[in-house]
Amino acid sequence: MIDPKLIAWGSSGSTIRSIAEYGAKRAAVVGAENVYNFSIGSPSVDPPACVQESIDRLNATVPATQLHTYAPAPGLQPVRQHVADYLKAQFGVPYRDKDIYMTCGTSTALAVLCRVFLSEGDEAVVPAPFFMEYRVYVEAVGGKLVVVPPQEKTLQLDMTAMEAAITEKTRLVLLNSPNNPSGGILTRSVLTALAAMLERKQKQYGHPIYIVADEPYRELCYNAEVPFIPSLYKNTVYCYSLSKSVSLPGDRVGFLALHPAMDDYDNVFAAVYGAVRIYGYICLSPLLQLMLKDCLGETADLSAYEENRDLIYGSLTKLGYECVHPDGAFYLFLKTPGGDANAFCKRAMEQYDLLLVPGDEFGCEGYARLAYCVPKDMILRSLPAFEKLAKEYGL
Amino acid sequence: MIDPKLIAWGSSGSTIRSIAEYGAKRAAVVGAENVYNFSIGSPSVDPPACVQESIDRLNATVPATQLHTYAPAPGLQPVRQHVADYLKAQFGVPYRDKDIYMTCGTSTALAVLCRVFLSEGDEAVVPAPFFMEYRVYVEAVGGKLVVVPPQEKTLQLDMTAMEAAITEKTRLVLLNSPNNPSGGILTRSVLTALAAMLERKQKQYGHPIYIVADEPYRELCYNAEVPFIPSLYKNTVYCYSLSKSVSLPGDRVGFLALHPAMDDYDNVFAAVYGAVRIYGYICLSPLLQLMLKDCLGETADLSAYEENRDLIYGSLTKLGYECVHPDGAFYLFLKTPGGDANAFCKRAMEQYDLLLVPGDEFGCEGYARLAYCVPKDMILRSLPAFEKLAKEYGL
Numbered sequence: 001m002i003d004p005k006l007i008a009w010g011s012s013g014s015t016i017r018s019i020a021e022y023g024a025k026r027a028a029v030v031g032a033e034n035v036y037n038f039s040i041g042s043p044s045v046d047p048p049a050c051v052q053e054s055i056d057r058l059n060a061t062v063p064a065t066q067l068h069t070y071a072p073a074p075g076l077q078p079v080r081q082h083v084a085d086y087l088k089a090q091f092g093v094p095y096r097d098k099d100i101y102m103t104c105g106t107s108t109a110l111a112v113l114c115r116v117f118l119s120e121g122d123e124a125v126v127p128a129p130f131f132m133e134y135r136v137y138v139e140a141v142g143g144k145l146v147v148v149p150p151q152e153k154t155l156q157l158d159m160t161a162m163e164a165a166i167t168e169k170t171r172l173v174l175l176n177s178p179n180n181p182s183g184g185i186l187t188r189s190v191l192t193a194l195a196a197m198l199e200r201k202q203k204q205y206g207h208p209i210y211i212v213a214d215e216p217y218r219e220l221c222y223n224a225e226v227p228f229i230p231s232l233y234k235n236t237v238y239c240y241s242l243s244k245s246v247s248l249p250g251d252r253v254g255f256l257a258l259h260p261a262m263d264d265y266d267n268v269f270a271a272v273y274g275a276v277r278i279y280g281y282i283c284l285s286p287l288l289q290l291m292l293k294d295c296l297g298e299t300a301d302l303s304a305y306e307e308n309r310d311l312i313y314g315s316l317t318k319l320g321y322e323c324v325h326p327d328g329a330f331y332l333f334l335k336t337p338g339g340d341a342n343a344f345c346k347r348a349m350e351q352y353d354l355l356l357v358p359g360d361e362f363g364c365e366g367y368a369r370l371a372y373c374v375p376k377d378m379i380l381r382s383l384p385a386f387e388k389l390a391k392e393y394g395l
Numbered sequence: 396m397i398d399p400k401l402i403a404w405g406s407s408g409s410t411i412r413s414i415a416e417y418g419a420k421r422a423a424v425v426g427a428e429n430v431y432n433f434s435i436g437s438p439s440v441d442p443p444a445c446v447q448e449s450i451d452r453l454n455a456t457v458p459a460t461q462l463h464t465y466a467p468a469p470g471l472q473p474v475r476q477h478v479a480d481y482l483k484a485q486f487g488v489p490y491r492d493k494d495i496y497m498t499c500g501t502s503t504a505l506a507v508l509c510r511v512f513l514s515e516g517d518e519a520v521v522p523a524p525f526f527m528e529y530r531v532y533v534e535a536v537g538g539k540l541v542v543v544p545p546q547e548k549t550l551q552l553d554m555t556a557m558e559a560a561i562t563e564k565t566r567l568v569l570l571n572s573p574n575n576p577s578g579g580i581l582t583r584s585v586l587t588a589l590a591a592m593l594e595r596k597q598k599q600y601g602h603p604i605y606i607v608a609d610e611p612y613r614e615l616c617y618n619a620e621v622p623f624i625p626s627l628y629k630n631t632v633y634c635y636s637l638s639k640s641v642s643l644p645g646d647r648v649g650f651l652a653l654h655p656a657m658d659d660y661d662n663v664f665a666a667v668y669g670a671v672r673i674y675g676y677i678c679l680s681p682l683l684q685l686m687l688k689d690c691l692g693e694t695a696d697l698s699a700y701e702e703n704r705d706l707i708y709g710s711l712t713k714l715g716y717e718c719v720h721p722d723g724a725f726y727l728f729l730k731t732p733g734g735d736a737n738a739f740c741k742r743a744m745e746q747y748d749l750l751l752v753p754g755d756e757f758g759c760e761g762y763a764r765l766a767y768c769v770p771k772d773m774i775l776r777s778l779p780a781f782e783k784l785a786k787e788y789g790l
Contacts, residue, residue, distance in 0.1 A: 010669030068643045111675025140673035248463045274405030278535035279674040280506025
């Protein structure tokens with residue numbers, strides 16, 4: 001009677017959750033300092049001071065009924081105008097307030113946009129590795145997720161495979177750069193080639209193919225450029241949130257931005273409103289919207305993550321592990337010795353209290369994801385465990 | 396290519412919005428004090444002091460990473476436990492933390508629960524008048540909304556019509572008491588009879604029929620009892636938010652509560668998690684959750700609404716208008732002279748700057764909704780306009 005798919009979605013997806021639960025139980029037994037939880041991409045660095053200051057100021061000065069009243073569904077006009085102006089100044093795309101729709105983080109945006117762009121049988125193309133929830137959002141609206149394997153070793157985008165994956169059923173390409181889980185960044189040359197290929201395919205099939213650019217990690221890049229996809233391809237919806245770079249994952253504040261020149265703009269615009277409506281999102285808290293307005297452009301102190309990256313990448317490769325070099329985000333993708341990522345992660349967890357997530361979850365077998373958005377001393381404390389594990393695998 | 400239904404949902408539903416826009420334009424011409432906006436159910440009374448105090452305290456004392464980190468999807472355990480304990484103490488139903496799922500207001504809860512309980516072709520029964528978004532939530536998941544007309548004049552539930560509307564396709568009954576738009580309250584005797592009827596129907600059809608009780612107006616009742624539906628019928632999901640009684644509509648903080656003894660509990664539980672997941676809700680801001688914990692049980696000063704009710708009901712009936720006597724919420728449902736509610740509301744708006752919402756929107760033709768959650772002096776200033784309008788209709 002109740003949709004079995006819904007029950008399955010509600011019962012699964014708990015790999016990370018069940019790892020976390022295991023970790024909590026182990027912490028009670030061996031002490032929290034002896035459990036090395038690399039499983040969750042939740043920022044460990046304090047948000048910038050502007051967050052606390054902004055909330056303080058808003059709570060003290062904005063009349064309560066105004067601070068807590070309904071915002072318009074897409075967001076407060078001054079906030080949307082501010083976001084549009086910010087994006088325009090930063091990236092040169094002439095966004096207007098109406099192009100901006102405030103969302104509960106990028107997850108809302110992704111779920112809504114899958115509903116907007118995909119109907120039963122339509123295909124969404126995603127290069128692996130990819131964030132696992134993409135599959136859920138696509139399949140929940142009757143779409144088919146077409147996963148494009150990356151180049152071996154580097155895990156960079158394989159353009160030939162990408163082109164082969166685009167069919168007349170393709171309506172959507174999902175991109176996430178800097179990438180969760182690999183830390184990879186799509187370069188300007190790759191994106192330029194991708195844009196040209198998609199333009200060709202649009203002409204060939206006679207309908208738009210939209211890119212959804214999921215970019216909460218934009219500022220988390222280490223000596224690398226993160227090109228702004230909408231400036232290279234107009235049929236792009238840009239999705240951003242304060243979750244990662246500003247260390248506010250729980251606040252669920254973000255936005256989507258429709259390119260003002262995108263094809264079929266009016267219908268996309270109306271469909272976004274429609275999808276938000278049927279999913280029961282009414283608006284985003286004015287307090288949190290105004291805080292976003294105050295803090296957009298600020299970041300947490302991201303240098304800690306770069307230090308962590310250097311430390312963990314250096315240490316693990318020294319121990320003999322093969323790792324994808326991460327240029328951004330706060331994840332390391334490690335090639336699992338022995339090949340079977342699930343077996344490796346199970347052993348790491350049960351024998352050494354090292355909590356990692358198997359790469360199968362992200363569409364790449366034979367890898368494990370380490371979230372290094374953790375205190376540096378935890379990384380240091382974990383190294384002997386990684387060393388023993390390496391020896392077990394004969395590295 | 397883009398789902399036309401989605402475009403329609405995104406383009407429509409704007410009756411109240413377009414009335415508000417008209418009002419804003421008129422305010423610029425004739426002055427805000429000369430526009431009588433009764434169209435929006437947004438509380439005019441300040442939230443209780445605990446809201447500002449709680450946000451202050453949390454922002455000052457909870458470590459920032461903790462205050463802004465991901466909460467578990469269903470909510471923080473101490474918050475859910477507090478809600479369960481509160482409901483148990485208030486209403487005697489033995490809720491546990493696991494029965495509580497924090498939601499972005501009751502709208503999220505309603506959208507999610509329609510997805511949970513309805514598949515293509517299933518029926519949801521709702522007594523008119525009802526909140527217009529119910530139709531959207533039901534139809535968006537392929538369900539059919541079966542509207543049961545109320546008793547004439549009183550607009551009370553018509554039990555005979557209700558029973559006739561329940562078929563083997565009925566999976567869900569949507570109830571909203573105190574009611575938007577009528578202000579009516581479902582009495583204990585009505586609910587007891589309804590529960591008995593539904594029990595019979597469940598046996599007859601061999602499957603559960605769930606009630607979703609949408610009760611953000613629970614504390615907004617004037618010398619009337621608002622019975623707790625889950626204590627009368629176990630297959631009930633109770634939905635509550637701080638939007639109305641606590642004057643926090645924009646914060647989007649609420650919860651749903653599954654009755655611990657409901658039929659098929661485990662599947663409903665999993666399906667709620669699944670629906671929340673596919674709609675892209677990740678969690679509710681810890682700051683707002685903890686504020687809810689601090690403020691649950693408090694209300695804004697609701698006496699202003701009771702005064703408003705007495706004033707507007709008394710004044711309009713004196714002028715010859717027929718009104719449904721509202722026992723709760725902050726709406727008055729007025730029988731529109733001349734019969735055609737759209738014509739009446741158009742005339743009220745264009746001739747007298749009285750902004751009302753036609754009852755057709757709520758499944759009752761020949762009525763208009765007045766939201767009296769407005770400053771008292773606005774009501775007083777509006778009375779001459781209502782008087783002139785009454786005369787035009789020969790009252």
